[in-house]
């Protein structure tokens with residue numbers, strides 16, 4: 001006999017934890033099911049520990065910029081405090097008890113096991129079955145997508161999980177994939193003295209962003225000593241002793257002590273029972289409407305929806321689901337038009353909305369403007385480490401920005417003004433009237449607008 005509750009949340013990562021907690025606080029009977037760690041990928045293997053690594057690596061890079069600008073400084077990189085901080089401060093040695101307690105204190109029932117949907121309103125976990133009278137929220141996230149390269153399976157390759165857990169750095173590292181994970185971690189390890197080679201299948205890294213962003217990030221990593229193989233297709237992986245060797249289609253090869261596979265993410269919903277609620281278990285993502293509903297009394301949030309694999313998207317969709325489930329009169333609907341994202345390389349690559357090419361492919365009457373950060377007063381003052389640019393993409397028919405990139409020192413922070421402009425569709429004429437504080441990095445936005 002199924003136990004009646006109001007809502008069952010399957011997966012308590014960023015999105016699921018937020019949803020379960022808020023619904024429980026609102027007085028609903030909520031069961032949250034998590035097979036690994038409450039909090040999910042972001043706090044234990046993603047955003048937070050990787051940004052702690054980046055903070056440490058950037059301190060090293062800044063110290064190396066002292067020479068010629070502020071005297072002399074030497075830095076002896078040491079991974080020990082970084083690994084310790086990740087273990088002790090970020091992840092509690094990958095123990096989620098604090099997160100479990102936090103959720104229980106909000107009134108939710110937390111079950112640490114694998115959940116399976118068994119019917120339109122029912123979820124089984126272990127030997128218990130729950131009937132969710134208001135509905136089921138699917139928040140099961142993604143796992144690393146491992147390409148079917150001959151020889152790769154069965155080797156001790158790293159995914160982001162092993163890379164985040166590393167206590168002792170290898171002398172050399174191959175990184176398969178020059179996306180956000182590959183680029184952020186490649187720069188970190190290179191700055192700590194690891195010989196890093198990035199193998200990217202596309203013609204340029206960060207291929208989802210403006211082409212200028214990929215060039216900027218790659219050149220920055222090259223200055224850190226990273227080697228790139230672009231447009232490179234791995235045909236075979238070998239592992240012998242302490243060495244990985246990746247054979248490439250052009251006949252060349254690359255070797256390293258460790259191999260990090262960072263070639264994207266995929267949903268892992270094959271055994272979730274999606275067919276029991278009328279959804280395709282083999283689909284690449286769970287499609288949702290503007291209320292993040294995936295079907296009758298079924299909501300899906302976060303990475304599993306394929307809208308954008310970002311913590312801020314999981315939180316955004318969680319808010320929409322919660323307010324829809326609570327049947328709030330003014331419940332908002334989702335719009336991904338102004339999705340921001342930041343790749344935390346140095347320089348940081350912030351972007352919002354469409355790239356110029358995406359806007360053109362949409363058939364918009366596009367005008368684009370760009371300005372280099374080193375040409376701005378603040379960029380010139382900053383000098384060492386000032387590489388970057390601001391690019392704005394305008395729908396000339398509507399007179400509003402539909403996309404923008406802010407790359408450079410604190411590029412992710414400078415992005416905020418551009419994100420407001422795209423989100424609120426602020427007329428470009430109005431943006432041009434703004435007084436931009438002098439001498440700031442964001443003042444370069446005004447210069448980019450003049451180029452439209």
Ligand SMILES: Cc1cc2nc3c(=O)[nH]c(=O)nc-3n(C[C@H](O)[C@H](O)[C@H](O)COP(=O)(O)OP(=O)(O)OC[C@H]3O[C@@H](n4cnc5c(N)ncnc54)[C@H](O)[C@@H]3O)c2cc1C
Pocket residue numbers: 010011012013014015016033034035036037038039040041042045046047048050051113114115116139140141142160181272301302303304308309310311312313314344
């Ligand atoms: C290295 C790295 C760095 C990142 N950096 C950033 C960043 O700087 N900024 C940013 O915005 N995003 C970043 N991300 C992405 C971010 O981590 C994800 O977008 C976010 O975690 C998605 O949240 P989610 O709730 O959808 O899924 P997840 O966090 O993946 O959580 C899903 C949970 O569901 C559980 N689960 C799955 N199936 C079941 C089941 N059947 N039963 C029970 N439990 C189940 C899983 O165990 C997991 O804990 C990064 C990711 C990585 C890997």
Ligand SMILES: NC(=O)c1ccc[n+]([C@@H]2O[C@H](COP(=O)([O-])OP(=O)(O)OC[C@H]3O[C@@H](n4cnc5c(N)ncnc54)[C@H](O)[C@@H]3O)[C@@H](O)[C@H]2O)c1
Pocket residue numbers: 147176177178179180181182184199200201202205206207232233234262263264265308309310341342343344
């Ligand atoms: N700062 C952030 O917000 C942040 C940081 C890390 C990860 N993330 C999220 O995590 C997701 C996953 O990151 P990711 O870097 O794994 O994926 P990604 O999709 O960003 O990049 C994967 C890269 O691997 C390349 N690739 C795919 N197959 C390949 C192959 N066989 N050989 C060589 N190259 C190949 C692709 O061309 C692409 O450039 C991202 O989409 C992002 O949303 C976000």
